[in-house]
Amino acid sequence: MSSKKWRGSLTEKTLSPEEQHAKMNEIRKMIGPIADKLPTLCSDASILRFLRARNWNTKKAVKMLKETLKWRLEYKPEKIQWNTNSTSGQIRYLVYCMENAILSLNSDQEQMVWLIDFQGWKPSSISMxxxxxxAHILQDFYPERLGLGILYNPPKVFESFWTMVKPFIEPKTFKKVKFVYPNPESLKIMEEFFDLDKLESAFGGRNSDGFNYQAYAQRMREDDKKISDLINPGSSFPSLSSVLTKSLQSDSLVSDHGCEASDEVGSSSGDEAASSNLEDVDEKIQGQPSSCKDVANDDALKQPISN
Incomplete structure (x- = not known):
């Protein structure tokens, strides 16, 4: 995996509902029947998030969606468990938290507020x-999920580190992150987004009960079962995964050259190559039953649980 400095434009396009719908239909036409086999990952709300993340450039949005499908098939986020304690498992645990939060979201929400606790954090924790x-996983595979990120009481040395990683974070994402400290001014920010009666006192709230590990563990076990129930062991999901993995391995599905081109350009060889490869994928999965489920509720979001 490689990360590149973000070179995207700071100027965001504003499209009418009709124009957005047209872009969404264009994406659906490009990905074909795959959308029917993975209805959640290719839902209207999901496609719109990918389009917004790539400033309504359909070629770039399709490439981003393609990379996300490849990543999900290889990473298998639906199989991650919550109680990992290995260093290498921490990023997988982050993916687990994202999948769990998405699964629990309300139907009228698309973005989350992240509250990040820096208690116990040390400079030795830093790893570029x-x-x-x-950043690669959150930005490229969960586009437009972050509404606001609150970094609560980070040490001053972290601010310097945050400046160092800025080139690798999309400008839109960078602007969504706020540094919050235990002072009256910051309390206004916390009060705007959280119920202070439920928010732990460690974050400026009025709840002095603290963290209940047993209650958290029970909730996580229940959520693990929800995710497990979404996977039908008797279906041909592994076969579908195999087909998609093989078909999506080639970057020719949507050529890098084509993705760098403007949306204003008409039909190109890059578009034809993308269409041809997608048709190959479609033909291979036509026989797969609709019971093959993409595991995630991409059409819903809720505000984070404060504990």
Whole structure:
């Protein structure tokens, strides 16, 4: 995996509902029947997030979607468990948290508020490699999920580190992150997004009960079962995964050259290559039953649980 400095434009396009719908239909036409086999990952709300993340450039959005499908088939986020304690498992645990939060979201929400606790954090915790991989996963495979990121009471040295990683974070994402400290001014920010009666006192709230590990563990076990129930062992999901993995391995599905081109350009050889490869994928999965489920509720979001 490689991370590149973000070179995207800071100027965001504004499209009318009709124009957005047209872009969405264009994406659906490009990915074909795959959308029917993976209805959640290719839902209207999901496609719109990929389009917004790539400033409504359909070629770039399709490439991003393609890379996400490849990543999900290889990473298998639906199989991650919550109680990992290995260093290498921490990024997988982050993916687990994202999948769990998405699964629990309300139907009228698309973005999350992240509250990050820095208690116990030390400079030795810094890893540029882990930070870049984390940014890559969150930005490229969960587009437009972050509404606001609150970094609560980070040490001053972290601010310097945050400046160092700025080139690897999309400008839109960077602007969504706020540094919050235990002072009256910051309390206004916390009060705007959280119920202070439920928010732990460690974050400026009025709940002095603290963290209940047993209750958390029980909730996580219940959520693990929800995710497990979404996977039908009797279906041909592994076969579908195999087909998609083989078909999506080639970057020719959507050529890098084609993705760099403007959306204003008409039909090109890059578009034809993408269409041809997608048709190959479609033909291979036509026989797969609709019971093959993409595991994630991409059409819903809820505000984070404060504990």
């Amino acid at each position: 490699k882990v930070t870049r991989e984390t």
